[in-house]
Amino acid sequence: MDFRFDVIVQYLPLLMKGVKLTIQISIIAVAVGTIIGLFISLVRLSKLWPLRWLAKGYVEFLRGTPLMAQIFLIHFGVPPLLGINAFNPLYSGTIALSLNSGAYVAEIFRGAIQSIEKGQMEAARSLGMTHAQAMTHIIIPQAFKRAIPPLGNEFIAILKDSSLVSVISLQDLMMAGRIMQGRSFRFIETWLAVSLLYLVMTLTLSQFVSYLERRFSKSDQS
């Protein structure tokens, strides 16, 4: 069996373009998904049951349906409703991925917030803080620290799931791989190169998450 390393070199610029798009989409989805997730988790813990119910519905729907269907739904389903011809696939892909990760992040934050001892809220309230102040200064910072390891998992999943945006012909790394395969007919070279590039990105991300864990553990000394 011959392994054509030169083919990989030849197609590397194409793949790197894909890497760039994958990184762009993933970073936005991680950031927006985290904000959505924090918001949804707080709504899920609200005292008003209709709000709780809505937030739960959001989580169940986005967690319980395939991401690919969600991408199609947003890309092909929403524009007619708005009376537009079509979305830029970059927008629909990024929106779908952000909404989807928001559901998972919401569950991570909810678990983390509920894991903070009741006494923390009581101590904050007994000092005269409002519920919102106690959440902002006491509960959420501690919950965020506890959420970092599962958030790391979720970020890595987003990066890999971003490959699904190739179904609406976005030229991310996955799509670049398909193009390379179609032109070169070198299957092993193509998919090995694509896999390794994903691996480099996920490893970088997990390094970043470890760094966050270390930074936030400064109060753990004892």
Add this chain to the structure above:
Amino acid sequence: MIKVKDLKKRFGKLEVLKGINAEIKNGEVVVVIGPSGSGKSTFLRCINQLEEANEGQIIIDGVDLLDKSTNINTVRQEVGMVFQLFNLFPHKTVLENIMLAPMKVKKIEKDEAEKIALQLLERVGLRDKANVYPGTLSGGQRQRVAIARALAMKPKVMLFDEPTSALDPEMVGEVLEVMKSLAKEGMTMVVVTHEMGFAREVGDRVVFMDEGMIVEEGKPLDIFTNPQHERTQSFLNKIL
């Protein structure tokens, strides 16, 4: 300064407080004793509404806590609380723990808040621990920081919910010392505790609770040496 009238509290169907009447005067140190499950902690937690009372009145300095128009956050600024498990904020340093509420709730300037915090740390003997995290402290030190944190809001009353029950025996003394000095300075205090020595030495009045009611109250010496009620006698026999 605190008046409690016919206070009732239920958890589901279980009635934990069955009509408590009490009055706590300015500068008085009231020690609440009683078997576990007697409702003494619930009573204490009702005074700052960490537990919402179902019926009755709780009046602090003329303000009825159960009145719907009362802003409980304002009342709580004047009522400090110390918990059995300290409940320090683990992600903040000792100094930050004490400064946080004065800055966020009372909107005191940072410099001023730091000055107050350092004075309080001096007072509880932990000036050198200002910049460490609570995780590095012993139980007794944590509780002293928690007392300083509550005092930083300059409360008119301090509530203590079994402040020494979670401590190793050799650390009980240092916390009680701080509480004694507070009492000497005229702080109004309500203390739920099993430390009968403290009750006898510092308490102006001892309240014995059982099954959600105040069974007997009086001067510590009278309660301890000459309890009138049979339930008080049997409780004291068990613990003394």
